[in-house]
Amino acid sequence: VPSPGTLGPVAIAGAGALGTALAHALVGAGVPVVAVASRHAARAEALARGLSGVRAVSLAEAGAAAPIVLVAVADSAIEDACQALQASPGTLLAHTSGSRSVAALDAAQARGARVGGFHPLAAVVSAPPGRALSPEEWASSFRGAAFAIEGNDDVQALLAPLARALGGWPFAIAGSDKPLYHLGASMLAAFSAGLAQLAWDRMRAAGAPDEVASAGVGHLLATVAGNVARASSPAAALTGPVARGDAGGVLRQAAAARQLSAEAQVLYAAHAEHNIQLAENARRISTAMAQELRDALLRAASLAREPLR
Ligand SMILES: NC(=O)c1ccc[n+]([C@@H]2O[C@H](COP(=O)([O-])OP(=O)(O)OC[C@H]3O[C@@H](n4cnc5c(N)ncnc54)[C@H](OP(=O)(O)O)[C@@H]3O)[C@@H](O)[C@H]2O)c1
Numbered sequence: 247v248p249s250p251g252t253l254g255p256v257a258i259a260g261a262g263a264l265g266t267a268l269a270h271a272l273v274g275a276g277v278p279v280v281a282v283a284s285r286h287a288a289r290a291e292a293l294a295r296g297l298s299g300v301r302a303v304s305l306a307e308a309g310a311a312a313p314i315v316l317v318a319v320a321d322s323a324i325e326d327a328c329q330a331l332q333a334s335p336g337t338l339l340a341h342t343s344g345s346r347s348v349a350a351l352d353a354a355q356a357r358g359a360r361v362g363g364f365h366p367l368a369a370v371v372s373a374p375p376g377r378a379l380s381p382e383e384w385a386s387s388f389r390g391a392a393f394a395i396e397g398n399d400d401v402q403a404l405l406a407p408l409a410r411a412l413g414g415w416p417f418a419i420a421g422s423d424k425p426l427y428h429l430g431a432s433m434l435a436a437f438s439a440g441l442a443q444l445a446w447d448r449m450r451a452a453g454a455p456d457e458v459a460s461a462g463v464g465h466l467l468a469t470v471a472g473n474v475a476r477a478s479s480p481a482a483a484l485t486g487p488v489a490r491g492d493a494g495g496v497l498r499q500a501a502a503a504r505q506l507s508a509e510a511q512v513l514y515a516a517h518a519e520h521n522i523q524l525a526e527n528a529r530r531i532s533t534a535m536a537q538e539l540r541d542a543l544l545r546a547a548s549l550a551r552e553p554l555r
Contacts, residue, residue, distance in 0.1 A: 253407050257281040257312035259305055259327055261289040263372045264342055265318035270384035273297050275411045283308035285319070296378075305330040309337060314404060316364060317341040317351070324350040333359035338404055340364040340397070345428035347421025348396050363396030363421070364405050366414065369435040389413035396421055442467060444510065481528040488521040491535040493542040500546030518543055
């Protein structure tokens, strides 16, 4: 980890969920964050109030406030923000979108600015209303995260140390690879949270209080995350009846999903088929077993609605 004195200074444009978390975490890591800006001045002012040494400025001022400006605005607003920022020649403007390339910053490049992409592979939400996060909580959003960094060698040399200062793992990415890279990451983050809601609802329906359901679902996801992080590849961390080659278990689960809702049925069938393929490719189950599991899915789909046993 480089010493903080060799990093930044940084300005942040966009005081949304990610811009706010980055501002807090960078300050906590000792990186000088000198200015924050946002479309709505009040949001930048509120963020700056909670951070010592940070000024709230207009977007136009932010473009010249620091040699590195992180543009953490909505994906579809990058071009507008880039125009508003009026980056000075030589300034490095880096947006935080995982799916868009640095071409979204062409207007800044035409004015002589350097351009880059700085995408933390982390799911960041705004702090719950009325709850101030601790420096440790802000830091934990990025510690251990991969950071996809787009840009030439000079840009990599400026942005990778920021990722390392946050305890992250920078890697270089080409703009053309970003849409599919981000598709995988976004499906994982968004759909696992959606599946957590399904699990939470079933725990509540089974009698668990809200807080037990929330802690329980969070813990379950954390154990999956730990297993995946330690495994040689995520397929080695699959659990459940598919990974065990338990056709009877798959039949009972598919039938239960069918009773729950049409949506649960579709989700279950798609995920089970995906996991059968993964388990077979990873040689965790034989081809014959994979066929038995697929037969169980077909059988469940053809079952009439009848009480589960
Ligand atoms: N949240 C995550 O987990 C995460 C992770 C990695 C990357 N990212 C990326 O980070 C970026 C921001 O995401 P977010 O989750 O922080 O979104 P967000 O909470 O919705 O914040 C969006 C920000 O964009 C600003 N904005 C919207 N339209 C604008 C415009 N026309 N001109 C200037 N600013 C505008 C908003 O300003 P006001 O608040 O002042 O209206 C707000 O600060 C996106 O590129 C996203 O893909 C997010």
